[in-house]
Amino acid sequence: MLEKPGGDDLLATARDVVLNELLPTLPPERALAARMVAAAIAIALRERAVDxxxxxxxxxxxxxxxxxxxxxxxxxxxxxxxxxxxxxxxxxxxxxxxxxxxx
Structure with a gap:
């Protein structure tokens, strides 16, 4: 890891922000897009964790x-x-x- 926080921590924080800060403020027609972004981040994190x-x-x-x-x-x-x-x-x-x- 070159710097702290590392990439995984940054992605996890970004996902948390999308779900807990941005999603509640979005109009219903934008909620699906925010959930898709959060899901993509979660997949990327799991993919990085695979041996x-x-x-x-x-x-x-x-x-x-x-x-x-x-x-x-x-x-x-x-x-x-x-x-x-x-x-x-x-x-x-x-x-x-x-x-x-x-x-």
């Missing part, structure tokens, strides 16, 4: 082709590993974009 090593995904385009070709169908030796990899990747993406969906 970079966890994000290293396989070549999804190549894997998609393999799946379409039936290389990882049930019964294939790689089926379980590919299923687990795709589940983990989906959970990681959901933890950033829609953590409430994970329960």
């Amino acid at each position: 970079a090593a966890a994000v290293e995904a396989p070549d999804l385009a190549a894997l998609s082709g393999e799946i379409r070709a039936g290389l990882h169908d049930p019964g294939a030796p790689t089926h379980g590993a590919v299923r687990d990899l795709l589940r983990a990747h989906a959970r990681l993406r959901a933890s950033v974009s829609a953590p409430k969906a994970l329960g």
Whole structure:
């Protein structure tokens, strides 16, 4: 971190200002836009918090082709590993974009 407060702290403060200071003063037709800005900031913060090593995904385009070709169908030796990899990747993406969906 070059200076304090750091970028994450600044983003969190900006989100707090949008939700708690600006949103209550806005006309109803502008409230959705303010909530969208706050949600975008929250997603950016969660994305920054994700471990970079966890994000290293396989070549999804190549894997998609393999799946379409039936290389990882049930019964294939790689089926379980590919299923687990795709589940983990989906959970990681959901933890950033829609953590409430994970329960």
